[in-house]
Amino acid sequence: MTLLETHQAEIEAIVARYASKRSAVLPLLYLAQDTYGYLTDEAIREVATILELPATDVYEVVGFYTLFYNRPVGTWVLQVCDDVPCCYCGAEELIAALKQTLGIHEDETTPDGMFTLQRVKCLAACDRAPVLQANLDYVYDVTPDRVQTLLNDLRSRAAEARKRGVSGRFAEDYEFTRDGRLVQIERFSPYRPREFVIEPPAQPATPPPSVAPEADAGLDRPDTRKASPL
Amino acid sequence: MGLSEHIVMRELDIPDIADFEVYRRHGGWEAYRYALTEKTPADIVQMVKESGLRGRGGAGFPTGIKWGFLPKGVYPRYLLCNCDESEPGTFNNHQIIDKNPHQLIEGVALSAYAIEAEVAYIYMRGEFAAAARTLERAIAQAYAAGFLGKKILGTDFNLDIYVHRGAGAYICGEETALMESLEGKIGQPRLKPPFPAVAGLYGKPTIINNVETLANVPRIVEKGVAWYRSHGTEKSPGTKCFSLSGHVNRPGNYELPFGVPLRELIESPEYGGGMKGGRPVKIIIPGGASAPWLTADHLDVPLDYESVAAAGSMLGSGAVIVLNDTVSAPHVAYKMDEFFKHESCGKCTPCREGTHWLVRVLHRMVEEGHATAADIDTLHSIYRQMAGNCFCLLGESAVMPIKSALALFPHEFEALVKQSSRHNGHHIPLMVHR
Ligand SMILES: Cc1cc2nc3c(=O)[nH]c(=O)nc-3n(C[C@H](O)[C@H](O)[C@H](O)COP(=O)(O)O)c2cc1C
Ligand code: SF4
Ligand code: FES
Numbered sequence: 335m336t337l338l339e340t341h342q343a344e345i346e347a348i349v350a351r352y353a354s355k356r357s358a359v360l361p362l363l364y365l366a367q368d369t370y371g372y373l374t375d376e377a378i379r380e381v382a383t384i385l386e387l388p389a390t391d392v393y394e395v396v397g398f399y400t401l402f403y404n405r406p407v408g409t410w411v412l413q414v415c416d417d418v419p420c421c422y423c424g425a426e427e428l429i430a431a432l433k434q435t436l437g438i439h440e441d442e443t444t445p446d447g448m449f450t451l452q453r454v455k456c457l458a459a460c461d462r463a464p465v466l467q468a469n470l471d472y473v474y475d476v477t478p479d480r481v482q483t484l485l486n487d488l489r490s491r492a493a494e495a496r497k498r499g500v501s502g503r504f505a506e507d508y509e510f511t512r513d514g515r516l517v518q519i520e521r522f523s524p525y526r527p528r529e530f531v532i533e534p535p536a537q538p539a540t541p542p543p544s545v546a547p548e549a550d551a552g553l554d555r556p557d558t559r560k561a562s563p564l
Numbered sequence: 565m566g567l568s569e570h571i572v573m574r575e576l577d578i579p580d581i582a583d584f585e586v587y588r589r590h591g592g593w594e595a596y597r598y599a600l601t602e603k604t605p606a607d608i609v610q611m612v613k614e615s616g617l618r619g620r621g622g623a624g625f626p627t628g629i630k631w632g633f634l635p636k637g638v639y640p641r642y643l644l645c646n647c648d649e650s651e652p653g654t655f656n657n658h659q660i661i662d663k664n665p666h667q668l669i670e671g672v673a674l675s676a677y678a679i680e681a682e683v684a685y686i687y688m689r690g691e692f693a694a695a696a697r698t699l700e701r702a703i704a705q706a707y708a709a710g711f712l713g714k715k716i717l718g719t720d721f722n723l724d725i726y727v728h729r730g731a732g733a734y735i736c737g738e739e740t741a742l743m744e745s746l747e748g749k750i751g752q753p754r755l756k757p758p759f760p761a762v763a764g765l766y767g768k769p770t771i772i773n774n775v776e777t778l779a780n781v782p783r784i785v786e787k788g789v790a791w792y793r794s795h796g797t798e799k800s801p802g803t804k805c806f807s808l809s810g811h812v813n814r815p816g817n818y819e820l821p822f823g824v825p826l827r828e829l830i831e832s833p834e835y836g837g838g839m840k841g842g843r844p845v846k847i848i849i850p851g852g853a854s855a856p857w858l859t860a861d862h863l864d865v866p867l868d869y870e871s872v873a874a875a876g877s878m879l880g881s882g883a884v885i886v887l888n889d890t891v892s893a894p895h896v897a898y899k900m901d902e903f904f905k906h907e908s909c910g911k912c913t914p915c916r917e918g919t920h921w922l923v924r925v926l927h928r929m930v931e932e933g934h935a936t937a938a939d940i941d942t943l944h945s946i947y948r949q950m951a952g953n954c955f956c957l958l959g960e961s962a963v964m965p966i967k968s969a970l971a972l973f974p975h976e977f978e979a980l981v982k983q984s985s986r987h988n989g990h991h992i993p994l995m996v997h998r
Contacts, residue, residue, distance in 0.1 A: 351726045353683075353766050356748035360690075360731050385748070398750035398909075400732035401690045413691075417652045418853070418899045419810040419885050455734065455903050456652040457691055460807070460885075461815035470693040502693025521698055522582055525575035525663050530814045532837050 337366055337380045345384060355385045359395055363402055368499030372403040400454070401470075401501070408443045408450035409495050410488050414466040417456040423463035424477060429453065431478035435485065448489065462509070469495055470502025473516070474509040480516070487516050566820075566834060571795065571803050572779045573819040575663035582698075584705040587666040593711055595785040596674050600719050608678035608785065615784045615792045616801040621646055621737075621774030622852070622880045624800075624869045631679050633761035634769050642765045643676045643684040644746070644772040648730060648737030650689050651852040652903055653883030656805035656817045657775035661695045664779070665702040671778035672725055673711060674785060679771050682722045687742050690731040699727050734907035738956055739772045740764075741909065752911045753956040776805055796822035800868035804882045811888040813837035822868040826850065826858075829867065830886055843888040847972075851880025853900050854961030857968035893973035894980060897965040898926035904962035915959025918950035922966055935980040943970060943977075 338345060348361045362384060366377040373396055382389040396402045403411075412432065416425045429440075432451055436444050443450040459465045462474035468488055476484060488495070498504045507519040570576050580586045587593075599608050613628025634641060645668075649657040660668055676684045688696050703725050706712045714722045728746055730736045736745040740754035743765045764770020780802060784792045793801045800822035806829055809815045814837035818829060826848065830836040839845060845860040850867070856877040858865065865875045872879040887896065905919035925942055929935040947963045954960050970977065 351724075351728075354747060357728075357746055359748035360729065360745070363731070364729070387748075391749075394750055395748070398733065399690070399730070402731055417903055418849075418896060419653065419887065421899055422810065422887060422891055454732075455906055456650060456654075458649045458655040458658045458689070460653055460655055460809035460883075461817070463809075463815075467691060470691055472694065502690070505693035505697070507694050521662075521694060522701070523580075525579040525582070528816065530837060532813045532833075 337362075337369060337377070338384060340369065341365055349385075356387060356391075359385060359387070359392060360399070363392070363396065364501040364503060367402060368501045368503060371499070372406050374404075378404075403500065406443070406447075407500060409448050409492050410468045411450045411452060411500050412466055412468055413452045413454040413457070413470075414464070415455065415457040415459075416453045417460075419460050420456070420463040420465065423460075425464045427478050428464040428466070428476055428481070431481045435481055448492065449485070467502075469498065469500045470505040472505075472507040474507070476510070480510055480514060483510075483514060483516055567795075567803065570819050571783045571792075572660060572667070572776060572805055573664065573817065574667065576819075581664050581666070582662070584666060584702070584709075587664075588709075591786060592666055592782075593670055593706070593709070595782040596670050596677070596711060597717060599674055599677055599785055600717050600721055603785075605678050605680050608674065611789060612678065612781060612784060614789045616799075617777065617780055617784060617792075618800060618802075618869065619774055620776035620780075620804065620882065622651075622854070624879065627773060627777055630761065630773075631675075631771055633759065634679060634771065635762055638769050639680070640683065640768055641679055641681040642768055642770040643672065643679060643681040644739075644742065644765065644770060645672050645684065645686040645775060645778055646737060646739065646742060646772055647686055647688040647692065647775045648734070648742060649692075649775070650734035650737055650907075651854065651881055651883065652900070653807060653809055653849065653852050653885040654881045655807045655809070656882070658692065658695060659817050660775055660779055660805070661692070661698055665698050666706075667782055668775055668779045669699065669702045669706055669725065670711075671781040673706070673723055674781050675771070675773065675778055676723050676725075677721055678781075681771070682724065684723065684725045685746060685765075686725065686727050687736070687746060688727060688729050689736075690729050693729065696727050696729050703727070733909075734903075735909040735956075735958055738958065741956070742772065743770065750909070752909045755955075797866075797868045797870075799870055804867065804879075806867065807881075807883040808836050808886070809883070810886040811840045811843065811890075812886050813840055820867070823866045823871070825863070826865050826867055826884070827863040829884060830863070836886070839886070839888055843890065845886060846889045846891060847885075847887040847893065847896060849883075849885040849887075851878045852883040852885075853903060854878070854957070854964055855880045856964045857972060859972060892930070893969040893976045894926065895930050897969035898923065898930045900965035901926060901962055904958065904965075908958060908962075912955035912959065914950045914953040915955065915962065918946055918954075918959065919962050921946050922962070926966070929977075929980050929984075933980075933984055935977070935984040937978075937981050940970070940974075940977050940981070 349358045362381045370377045378392050379389050382392045414429050440453050464476050575581050609631050617627045618624045647657050672684050733751045735741045736751035738753050741751040745751040760770045796802045803819050803821050805817050805819045807817050818835045831838050848858040858877050862875050869879050901922045905923045908915050908919050910916045947966050951963045
């Protein structure tokens with residue numbers, strides 16, 4: 335079955351939104367990626383044919399944008415933000431915990447094909463650090479002690495994830511409760527103010543060191559951990 | 565200096581405003597109805613001009629004046645809503661969409677009416693997949709209620725709004741790169757002029773505004789210019805949704821009038837709640853990754869465009885990153901420039917090569933522990949060759965972290981050189997490169 339045969343109505347609706355067919359290239363690549371799991375050569379050529387573009391133009395687009403995968407990825411792609419400020423608020427500790435638990439490095443996939451681990455840049459959720467996306471589902475407040483809960487949850491949702499694909503067309507948001515449960519955030523729920531725990535000042539205040547060489551690797555910096563929002 | 569009523573983050577006053585019916589009950593879409601049935605597009609442009617609304621996407625350009633640049637009588641025109649939000653430290657658009665989506669859609673619709681556009685696209689970063697569905701649902705509700713479509717509310721105005729997701733590229737937030745991306749190409753900026761108002765999407769006159777900018781518009785039309793200008797300062801009227809992050813007790817978005825002192829945002833128990841563990845402030849980046857750094861000496865700077873500029877930085881996107889004394893300045897510069905290197909589109913040499921070399925040198929100094937005195941000169945020389953020579957502002961922004969770090973914390977670079985043990989000023993091979 336070709337993309338056009340399986341998704342004709344959706345493709346036509348997408349193309350109709352734009353004054354130029356070519357504009358539909360990102361939405362169609364998302365569709366192809368969800369259909370095939372990743373962007374195979376065949377998928378790329380199909381998108382090119384539908385949009386009447388040279389295949390090289392579509393290859394160029396696939397290469398430019400980071401959310402397109404032109405080789406197989408795990409059922410769950412874990413994209414962990416390691417940018418400033420997250421990297422000073424527990425992101426490095428989270429990545430270390432994920433690497434250790436999964437037994438893989440960045441840009442690798444676990445042998446069972448379940449998880450691919452990636453470092454990514456700011457995810458626009460810096461107040462909820464450490465933060466990651468699992469197939470573009472946001473997961474907030476992922477402190478290292480919550481990694482096991484998260485991975486168990488993702489494993490049990492794997493069948494569903496395979497249906498939903500890695501392009502986030504049906505993405506949801508998740509967060510941890512204070513007692514460490516992982517819950518889905520109702521997308522259309524009323525606003526609920528966040529709760530914060532104000533940490534007491536360190537006693538006695540230490541004078542600032544001229545250089546903090548371990549700042550990036552600082553494995554025990556509890557002062558950078560943030561309380562859960564619930 | 566708190567607000568009695570929020571202009572944009574209204575979920576704080578009306579908790580379930582994300583519900584279409586609740587939004588309607590609180591006057592939602594009435595400003596739009598009023599505009600369509602009783603005002604001309606020119607009236608709305610005039611109103612926005614008088615309100616002094618300034619673009620929240622980074623440059624702070626007056627919105628009404630931008631709208632006035634459209635050439636007369638040239639159609640079709642397009643409205644683009646910029647929701648690429650990818651600069652480290654910025655996360656208010658994300659919250660506006662999650663918590664108050666209908667006000668954004670009404671703002672897009674009203675602004676499209678004002679500039680006489682019949683098609684509007686909301687360009688969202690690809691990662692905002694769930695948020696894109698929130699907006700698609702809000703748009704569907706607006707169609708069902710008769711606010712979008714053909715011959716809206718019995719007038720001759722037609723409008724379609726579409727959500728378009730990018731696919732992971734910060735540069736697509738730059739307005740002309742966004743247009744390239746929306747046209748189905750790789751996101752590389754275009755030469756300006758011509759400016760988008762003259763030749764933008766598909767070569768047609770195009771207005772592009774940030775999410776927060778457009779979300780202000782319904783409130784200006786509903787409550788009037790005088791009310792709007794009663795917030796903020798003379799030159800920066802209204803409020804700003806500051807995204808506060810880093811080593812504060814209560815990171816989050818806080819909507820405050822322009823002109824609020826930095827100290828209040830960071831220390832007030834209602835906002836930042838002070839520094840985590842009471843540690844001292846070391847680096848403040850007041851306007852997203854592109855802004856020159858400030859320090860604890862600047863805590864009394866009022867947060868408006870003019871005052872932050874006078875302090876030597878820029879308010880930019882209003883993303884305030886506060887870091888404490890546990891961070892090393894060369895490391896922050898390294899991480900920031902790693903961001904810019906990662907996101908450089910590769911179109912022009914100073915940025916593509918400059919960010920690459922900044923990161924290589926910094927990586928060796930900071931991560932591998934090999935630093936020579938000559939490295940400091942090399943860093944100065946790299947950013948000087950970039951400054952003023954890049955094709956777009958991404959490359960120019962990449963200068964700021966390293967320039968700030970070298971200017972404010974030169975001793976930390978010197979300390980790295982002193983600490984560097986395994987060399988004697990000899991050539992050091994580059995061991996690792998990411
Ligand atoms: C590299 C780069 C990235 C940008 N990213 C964004 C962005 O994510 N969102 C945004 O609104 N503006 C961004 N801008 C600014 C836009 O080019 C443009 O000025 C803005 O969308 C105009 O809207 P405004 O007048 O409402 O601020 C970026 C600019 C540059 C140079
Ligand atoms: S400055 Fe950087 S992002 Fe901008 S055009 Fe040049 S290479 Fe691309
Ligand atoms: S830096 Fe991690 S989400 Fe912004």
